[in-house]
């Protein structure tokens with residue numbers, strides 16, 4: 001049995017009292033994080049050594065016994081321990097040069113959030129939060145596997161969301177072979193969000209352009225405000241609100257798209273995340289980047305969940321430059337070339353050619369049903385070494 005992770009995210013509808021209780025939990029988490037960080041710094045200054053998670057957990061137990069710290073006991077104890085674990089992870093990331101030095105959490109700058117590793121339940125469109133109680137949620141889908149952890153977060157719009165990480169097991173029996181007619185290559189881009197090897201074009205969502213404008217405006221306003229001023233706080237709030245709205249719209253749109261794709265096809269071939277030198281602004285790149293990453297993440301877990309094949313092509317595979325008729329590689333292909341002619345005479349529409357090449361490369365790693373013969377490319381199979389790999393689902397998807 002292999003164990004996979006699935007993620008659910010629901011909007012919460014706390015009562016006013018529950019909203020305040022959630023904020024207190026987030027406040028307790030922030031307090032413990034900051035206290036833990038300060039303690040590590042002190043210990044380092046005094047002894048030249050940091051503190052381990054176990055040392056800090058013992059210190060936390062002592063801290064909670066102090067009379068003036070009684071309020072901390074109102075928070076779920078696992079939530080507080082989780083704050084120290086998150087801090088420990090942040091230090092590990094720092095030592096491994098994956099992240100900067102952990103910084104203090106600020107009430108103004110950081111969105112309220114906390115994590116609970118256990119004892120969170122979902123029933124009848126309600127989520128059980130230890131020490132807060134049953135909070136109503138907009139449950140858009142059933143939670144059909146055991147919950148292994150929950151993150152609660154209030155976004156820039158002031159809405160609370162719960163992200164549940166669940167685990168499910170899948171027997172290690174091989175997937176049924178795919179009907180090659182239902183294997184698709186997907187080329188991701190900016191002009192079209194995706195072009196499929198069967199010619200389908202998926203336009204970027206309509207809200208994109210408008211969102212981009214609003215983000216740019218909100219960012220400009222923020223940068224014009226004086227540091228540490230009231231107006232700057234307001235501008236930061238506005239920017240957070242725009243970010244939150246874009247994220248929510250993007251999530252809804254992507255969920256619908258990935259579910260449609262996984263239901264429609266037996267096999268899906270995509271390129272490894274690769275922005276292919278798309279000449280764009282930093283902002284549009286960051287938004288696109290997030291959308292592509294999320295698209296990939298959803299496709300990965302949904303293809304496991306729906307038992308479909310997913311082939312991820314190496315990012316150095318020249319999907320756009322390769323002529324699918326003769327196998328020649330067009331080294332002179334420029335980013336602006338939407339249509340190009342190969343020396344063999346074939347005329348290619350850039351993204352469609354790429355999608356079809358991605359499909360041809362990916363299907364080599366997908367068992368196809370007997371009785372169907374996959375049409376080979378003109379230059380036959382095995383010219384290039386296989387560079388596909390089956391995707392694996394192993395990253396932690398929390399973004400704390």
Ligand SMILES: [Zn+2]
Pocket residue numbers: 323324325326327328342343344345346
């Ligand atoms: Zn050619």
